[in-house]
Amino acid sequence: MYEKALVLSHNNFTATEWEVPQIKSDKEYGIIEIEESKKYINNEKLNEFRLNRFEEYKKIGFPKWKRAKLNGFDPLPYRPKINSLISENLKSLNDLDDEGILILKDMDFDGSHRKFLLMSDIFFNSGFYLKTSNKQENEIYTVETIIDKDNPLYDLGIINLEENSKATLIRFVKSNGNSSKIASLRGKLKKNSELTIININLFNNDISTDNIFFDIGENAKLTMYDINIGGKVNAPHIVIRMANKEGNVNIYPYYLTQDEEIIDMFYLIRYYAPKTFGHILGHGVLMDSSRVIFRGNLDIKKGAKDADAGEQDFNLILSDKARVMAYPSLYVDENDVNAGHAASIGSIEEEQLYYMMTRGYSKSEAKKEIASGIFEPAISFVEQYNSKIVGELRDVIQKRFDREFSNS
Template sequence: MKDILAEINEAPTIQTNRLPVITWRWLKVNEFQLDDFTMEKVLPYNKGCFTAVPSGNIDVKAMAENIHYLEAENYFKNKGNIGVSDTFVKMVDTFYNTGAFIHVKDKIQDPVIISYKPDESNPMIMDKNFIVAEENSEVTVIIDYTSIDNTSALHNGLTKIYAKDGATINLIKLQDLNDTSINLDSNIAYIGENAKANYVSIEVGSDKSVVSYISNLEEEASESNLDSIYLVNGSRTLDMNYIMSHIGKKTLSRINAYGALMGKAKKTFKGTLDFKKGSTLSKASEEEYTILLDKTVKSQAIPLLLCQEDDVEGLHAASAGKIDEDQLFYIMSRGFSEKEAKKLIVESYFTPIIDKIPLSSMREEIQNIMNQRLMDV
């Protein structure tokens, strides 16, 4: 631990979320620089994290040293770079202070709901989550990171998902830490033959939020979908690094990211579709759209397409824009003020994704957050 802390505390800046293939340095998009970051030690998190655990053929336990699933552990061990930065990943992998182990063996209807809510006595969340789905099983896991007071929290998390042949893992994450908190979230997936990982990410919090998702489509016909929505206001920063790594044949991936920026918000979206040698007949698409609600925001998008294989199909598009004037006019002509109309338009991008959350209380929570934040437009 000393080594890791020394590494973090001695560096003037820490590089996180590095692009898989770097580009011009002056663009300042190759990595996210975490400046003046120091920490003394990992503080304990003394709260439980399970809000709901479904019944059925599923094991759900708090993360502990004696929990092992060797096949998956060996897989991830050999994967190299698996998150926001080697150091932060190593830190949480070894010195986690909370986390969940979920082992599903059947199709489980109800979601596993996990809540990490930092407060004054528990300002640090180092959650190590491990989700393993046996062949042809299915599970939905919802993880909620929400501040309940104005403590400056540090979240450094690692979530590994391992979907064996024919399995489906749905992972939904909401991050709404307060605007003095730091969020570092690493996610990595193994997807087996005909297996599926569906990840829904809702990013609305933290002063600095750095999120990473690396999805490895390892076997034939594995599928990975990422729906990401974000709302960045005030002087918050959000840096996203998403990588769809196509390894198996006939694999399929999709990234859809929609967001709105306001105030002095900064956002960088990095989306990489990586067709490795052998991933013939694979298809991938990514789309990113940012609505700029103020002139003072800063938005960057780097869609990358890497190809070692000929017979593949990759589509990528990223755009940013002001609100569509005609759409705004249409809504206003029905009696809505400009502010209300803009809110409706932003919601029109978010709602189809929010609808994918199988938990009405969380859907309402997100609606409320958006209602409040978008009233400042």
């Protein structure tokens, strides 16, 4: 089952697909790097999967992205293992069973670019397997990774939720200097299961892409907070497939940029089955000369009667040089649905400042409170599960706003 990001055919009409320019790298990985990683990966079926993927990988170059200003990609020197802090209740990729391998094979998609998806599938140096038991009560799983300078992270995650089970997963990545993160995550939610996932990506002059694909079972529920702070080029790419009735999905993107950082986000919810519910609600703050591209696609297929699809994106811009490009898209092939989308871009209003200043805040303090308040719902949500991680998240956000408003 290959889930394309864009479906370019409708009835008897087919659109022309744009070919992203590709650039070959002299620092490309190969069989040597695969053999290096085998020191840590001894799962025979997983290694067989990697070698099959490698045949396709060799034929593709790295992308040249105009909007995100990426001119190809030169991988950093390979590290076969990155020491992530993984909670004990998570399995390693060496413990990946036949069901996990099947998820890898069957849940195929493009990702932000096919080359990057294949790279994490083949050369992963960190990863996990989350598998619940039937009727399991909610259990919290964490994966924390601090990437050192000049180290590349290639992360592979597989989630397999059994029927009537619940789980919460926190993926936390923070970089110390120039590095890169290329990750992929696939998850299958079976009937009546519930997953809460919190992605926190804190970057500093790095390149990052996070390719995520979830398949939602009957009456299954997914809640996702996708928090991206910074990054030279940061490209989260999330695809949700709802092929079973009464699936329920809520995605909450939060993002904060400064300097010349670029975040190019893509969120797709595809509705195949009746009575499915899928909403995206994004919030972001932009500073300096940073840029955000927000692409949200709601794709309702024929047969998804009574689907409920919604998308909203709210942006606060703190600089005349910052730019937001919002592309909310709605595709509807079914009549009996409830669907809508909206996007807004604005600055801090004088009425808000006046209200805060009459209550004792200085002008700069008022601006900081208003801007940081946008992230409070996400911070409060994370705080329920991990106070240490939320402390780091809050610290990074506050440091960025301290710098922004110190001279106001």
